[in-house]
Amino acid sequence: MRTSITRTDCRNLLTPEASITALSDSGVVTMQVLSVPASSRIHSIQTEDPRGSYFWLQQMMRASGTNVIVLTRLSPQRLEQLIRLEDIEHRWLSEKEDPTSLEPTLERLHQFIVDSFASGGGHIWLDAVEYLISMHGFDATLNFIRSLADAVAGSEWAVLLPFSPSALDSTQVAQIRREAPVFETTTSPPDTTGIEEDVSEAVIAPDTADAQEAEIDGIITPGVEVEPGLVLLSRIPEVSLSRAVLQRRMEQWKAMDFDVSDLLAALVMEREERYARYAEYEEKIRRAVECERRIRELEALGFMTDVTKLRFRLMQLTGLDDIEAILTRLLAEAR
Numbered sequence: 645m646r647t648s649i650t651r652t653d654c655r656n657l658l659t660p661e662a663s664i665t666a667l668s669d670s671g672v673v674t675m676q677v678l679s680v681p682a683s684s685r686i687h688s689i690q691t692e693d694p695r696g697s698y699f700w701l702q703q704m705m706r707a708s709g710t711n712v713i714v715l716t717r718l719s720p721q722r723l724e725q726l727i728r729l730e731d732i733e734h735r736w737l738s739e740k741e742d743p744t745s746l747e748p749t750l751e752r753l754h755q756f757i758v759d760s761f762a763s764g765g766g767h768i769w770l771d772a773v774e775y776l777i778s779m780h781g782f783d784a785t786l787n788f789i790r791s792l793a794d795a796v797a798g799s800e801w802a803v804l805l806p807f808s809p810s811a812l813d814s815t816q817v818a819q820i821r822r823e824a825p826v827f828e829t830t831t832s833p834p835d836t837t838g839i840e841e842d843v844s845e846a847v848i849a850p851d852t853a854d855a856q857e858a859e860i861d862g863i864i865t866p867g868v869e870v871e872p873g874l875v876l877l878s879r880i881p882e883v884s885l886s887r888a889v890l891q892r893r894m895e896q897w898k899a900m901d902f903d904v905s906d907l908l909a910a911l912v913m914e915r916e917e918r919y920a921r922y923a924e925y926e927e928k929i930r931r932a933v934e935c936e937r938r939i940r941e942l943e944a945l946g947f948m949t950d951v952t953k954l955r956f957r958l959m960q961l962t963g964l965d966d967i968e969a970i971l972t973r974l975l976a977e978a979r
Contacts, residue, residue: 679828680708683765686793686803687827688820692912694771697806698726700829701769705731711766715753717775717905720744737772738905748772750780750788757803758795765800773807773820774911778891782816789823808912811887876933879926882919887911890922897929903960928961935964938971945978 681687691697705712714734716723720742723734735746735756746756753776757768776785789805796803805824809817877896880889890911894904910921935958943951954970957963 680704680710681767681802681804681827683800683802684797686789686796686805686824688824689804689806689827689829690809690817691806691829692808692810694806694909694912695726697771697829701804702727702731704767704829711764712769713760713766714769714771715746715757716769716771717748717908718771719905722906737775748776748779750776750784754788754791754795757792761796761799761801766802768801768803770803770805773805774811774891775908777812777816778895782812786819786823789820793823811891811911876930877926880922882915885915885919885922887918890918893922901959902929902932906961925961928964931964931968932958932961935967935971938975942971942974942978947974947978950974 689697701712701714704710712732714723714727714732715737716734717737718726719736719738720729720734723729723736734744736742736744737748737753738745739747746752753770757770760768773785776788780788792803803824804827805820807820812820877893880893890907894907897904904925907921907925910918910925913921936955939951939954939958942954950970954967957967
């Protein structure tokens with residue numbers, strides 16, 4: 645149930661808050677108040693649902709009219725499925741050549757954000773905490789967050805750090821929250837009189853395998869090296885696929901130059917769904933490793949132009965059916 649209020653009442657809402665209005669079936673204009681993160685601060689947003697957090701961001705942006713810069717590991721093609729790109733400025737944290745890409749080093753990222761503080765105001769949505777930790781280590785990422793907290797003070801900007809607390813251990817979560825206090829993204833009515841609230845906190849049972857750090861290295865030990873630089877890794881059983889284990893496996897695949905960005909969302913999924921996503925990805929890797937072996941055959945036969953194009957596509961793990969068909973045709977012609 646939501647409270648109906650008049651347009652005059654809207655002017656009395658406290659800042660920083662914004663309103664979301666809607667027309668009920670009875671024709672009454674209803675409103676919910678959406679809290680807006682205060683400027684000059686850095687906030688963490690704990691979420692297990694990336695889609696839900698982007699939905700809140702879109703709501704907050706529309707209600708408050710704030711400028712938003714999104715920095716994310718999601719490619720523009722994937723990001724536009726979550727938020728209207730026309731409404732935001734966005735940068736893709738990637739080393740790929742793209743008009744929107746931004747090198748994902750802590751130094752480059754820090755410089756970009758601090759430069760943004762120099763003019764205007766708004767909110768910077770840094771959707772990459774887990775990724776930065778996996779790339780640069782927790783201590784370096786925490787120092788980066790601490791530096792941003794100092795830099796944003798006195799500006800008209802706020803920095804928002806969405807992340808999954810279940811992807812980190814409790815000590816790491818506490819340290820991040822110390823530097824970037826948690827901001828609750830739920831909406832609430834302006835007057836709680838007579839209003840029923842349905843607010844439930846999801847209690848997430850910790851993965852028992854996450855606590856077994858000593859077993860992780862044994863679980864993800866590489867299998868057989870079939871080509872220089874490429875290793876055919878043994879499949880991880882479902883019972884062992886904790887978030888920590890999956891993150892380590894992703895790091896191994898990334899070290900082989902495979903694009904694992906599409907697998908990032910699995911880090912915040914429940915175990916069954918997480919394993920299904922991992923198994924699908926693992927099959928792609930297996931096929932890619934076999935394709936790489938055949939690409940090396942082409943390379944030895946002098947098909948250099950085709951080899952370059954195929955290898956680039958292969959590392960993106962897209963169009964594998966097409967790549968396999970091309971390899972079969974070219975090798976048949978060569979023989």
